[in-house]
Amino acid sequence: MNGLAEASGLYVHVPFCARRCPYCDFYSISALELVPRYVAGLADEARLAAPSWPGPFETLYIGGGSPSLLNRQGLTGLLAALAPLDLSQLREVTLEANPEDVGPEQADLWAEAGVTRVSLGVQSLDGRWLGEVLGRDHSPDQTLEAAALLKDRPFALSLDLIYGLPSQAPADWGRDLTRALELDPVHLSTYSLTVEQGTPLARSIEARLLPPPPPPDKMAELFLLSGQVLAEAGFRRYEVSNFAKAGEECRHNLKYWRRKPYLGLGPAAHSFDGWRRWANVSSVRRWLSALAAGARPLAFEETPDEKAVRLEQVMLGLRLAEGVPKTLLADSPRLSEFITSGHLALQAGRIIPTEKGLLVADRLAVELTE
Numbered sequence: 001m002n003g004l005a006e007a008s009g010l011y012v013h014v015p016f017c018a019r020r021c022p023y024c025d026f027y028s029i030s031a032l033e034l035v036p037r038y039v040a041g042l043a044d045e046a047r048l049a050a051p052s053w054p055g056p057f058e059t060l061y062i063g064g065g066s067p068s069l070l071n072r073q074g075l076t077g078l079l080a081a082l083a084p085l086d087l088s089q090l091r092e093v094t095l096e097a098n099p100e101d102v103g104p105e106q107a108d109l110w111a112e113a114g115v116t117r118v119s120l121g122v123q124s125l126d127g128r129w130l131g132e133v134l135g136r137d138h139s140p141d142q143t144l145e146a147a148a149l150l151k152d153r154p155f156a157l158s159l160d161l162i163y164g165l166p167s168q169a170p171a172d173w174g175r176d177l178t179r180a181l182e183l184d185p186v187h188l189s190t191y192s193l194t195v196e197q198g199t200p201l202a203r204s205i206e207a208r209l210l211p212p213p214p215p216p217d218k219m220a221e222l223f224l225l226s227g228q229v230l231a232e233a234g235f236r237r238y239e240v241s242n243f244a245k246a247g248e249e250c251r252h253n254l255k256y257w258r259r260k261p262y263l264g265l266g267p268a269a270h271s272f273d274g275w276r277r278w279a280n281v282s283s284v285r286r287w288l289s290a291l292a293a294g295a296r297p298l299a300f301e302e303t304p305d306e307k308a309v310r311l312e313q314v315m316l317g318l319r320l321a322e323g324v325p326k327t328l329l330a331d332s333p334r335l336s337e338f339i340t341s342g343h344l345a346l347q348a349g350r351i352i353p354t355e356k357g358l359l360v361a362d363r364l365a366v367e368l369t370e
Contacts, residue, residue, distance in 0.1 A: 007058035007089065009255040012042065012078065013266030014064040015284060018137065027268035027282040028065045034284055035074050038266075041284075043081035044291040045265050052273070053263055056089040059252035062115075068097035072109055079113060085263075092116055092251045094158075099138040102146035107153050117156040117250070119189070120146060125179040126172065129165045133201070133210060140179075147183040156248055158187035163222045165193055166211040173222050177229045186248040190226045191241050192219055220359055227355055240319045240358050257316045267297075276303045307369075315365035318344075323352030332368045 016035065017028040062078070070078065094117040095110055102120070110118065122143050123134050130136045138146075150157050159180050163173045180188060193213050195202050204210045213219065227237050235243040239257060242250065255262050256272075264271045268282040278301035281287050290297035304312065310328070317324035326349050329335050335351070338344045343357035343364060353361055 007056055008053060009059040009061065009252045009260065009262035010057040010082070010085065010087075011061045011063060011252070011262060011264040011269055012082070013264065013269040013280075014038075014062060014067040014070065014078070015267045016064065016069055017066045018069065019135075029284060031284075032069065035070070036077070037288060038284060039074065039077040039081055041288045041291050042078060042265055043084075045297070046082050046084045048291070048294070048296065049263060049265070050084040053085060056086040057263075058089060059092045059094070059255065060087065060090055061094045061252040063094075063096045063119075065096075066098055066101065067095050068101035068106065075109060075113055082265075090114070094119055094250065094252060096121065097146075098136075099143040099146040102149055104149060107149050107155075111153050111155070115155065117158060117187075118150050119158045119160060120150065122159045122180065123162045124165070125176050129168070133165055134162065135200070144183070147185075151184060156187065157183070157185045158189065158250070159183065159185045160189045160191070162191050162193050163226065164213045164219045166205075166213060168214065168222070170218075170221055170225055174225055174229060177226065181230075181233050187242070187244045187250065188230065188235065189242050190230075192223065223359060224355060236321065237355075237358070238321045240361060257320050259313060259316060268299075276301060278302070311365060311369045314369050315362055318351075318353050318357070318361040318365050321352065323347075323350045325349065326351055329368055334368050334370075338364060338368070 013027075015028050015038070016032055017030060019030055060082075067075075093113075093115050095115045096119045097106075097110075098121050120143070121136075123136055124130050125140045125143060127140055130139065147157060147159075161176060161180060163176075165172075177190075195205060195213060201210070205212050214222070226243075230237070230243045234245055236246070237243050238249050239253070242253070244250070252262075254260075259272070259274075261274045262272055264280065267280055267284050267287040270277065270279045278296075279299045280297045281290070281299045287297040313328060314324060317328070323344075326346065329351055335344070338357070339346060339351075342354055343360065345352050345354055353364070357364060
């Protein structure tokens with residue numbers, strides 16, 4: 001199925017968390033006793049997928065959930081389960097980690113396992129939001145200690161931060177960014193808080209136990225502040241929410257935005273082979289049951305039509321600083337309008353979003369392809 005020459009990315013979803021954060025709507029469970037069965041299921045799924053993915057994988061991203069919860073047996077078992085797939089040419093291996101899970105023993109384990117990049121779920125370095133709003137189990141001091149441990153080992157350090165928290169002012173967000181830069185990362189991901197329906201955070205806001213996030217104009221101010229502060233520190237915004245020092249962009253995530261092939265293993269994981277998209281069921285038990293029967297554990301599978309593919313190409317491309325080829329939008333009657341308005345620019349045959357354009361990239365994509 002994977003007929004493209006481009007080396008693929010491999011994503012492994014580890015669906016285990018000590019507890020779910022109140023803002024999170026990703027699939028996770030706290031039943032750590034299921035880890036051995038999960039690892040066995042990964043081996044089954046890798047064997048099932050291998051004939052369709054004979055080429056080498058270039059990147060491996062171990063996400064979740066909280067992969068940093070896995071002990072030596074769990075992590076080595078996970079990697080052994082991937083043996084049916086060709087991992088001989090990996091150039092980047094990312095593991096997501098929570099600050100409270102990072103200790104000398106865990107950090108050494110990750111280095112031994114071949115991890116090259118750690119994405120640390122900091123979210124905030126201000127204790128006012130860590131507990132009550134974000135429900136995180138770590139303190140700012142634990143983040144400092146974790147970052148120091150990781151910097152002493154051969155990892156590229158990436159930090160995840162959230163802005164647009166209830167009552168957060170630009171000065172608060174600027175202070176968080178400055179503190180994060182002091183940890184000497186090579187990559188930062190800055191995400192605006194999204195209040196997902198049905199989450200504990202949404203219920204707290206509906207009950208007026210917490211104020212809502214800032215209004216759109218204030219969110220835009222925080223977004224632009226991110227670009228300003230991080231640019232001054234030598235980081236380039238290469239995607240709407242992602243900044244990197246030169247050469248430190250996340251190779252794996254770029255595959256998503258450039259519509260390159262990637263295979264997802266584990267409950268709730270998504271895959272794309274260059275034409276078709278599919279996702280696994282969001283249940284460890286149903287995922288295991290399907291694999292035990294020799295079946296793919298699918299929640300859905302689809303092949304987008306030509307119109308959907310074009311919209312996706314433009315929507316994903318306009319999230320990136322590199323933009324899209326002008327030829328992709330040559331017939332759009334709105335293109336010149338958005339260039340004139342300063343949302344887009346034409347450079348070297350490509351249509352690229354400005355900072356102003358990145359604020360409304362999805363809306364631009366829809367209007368350009370109507």
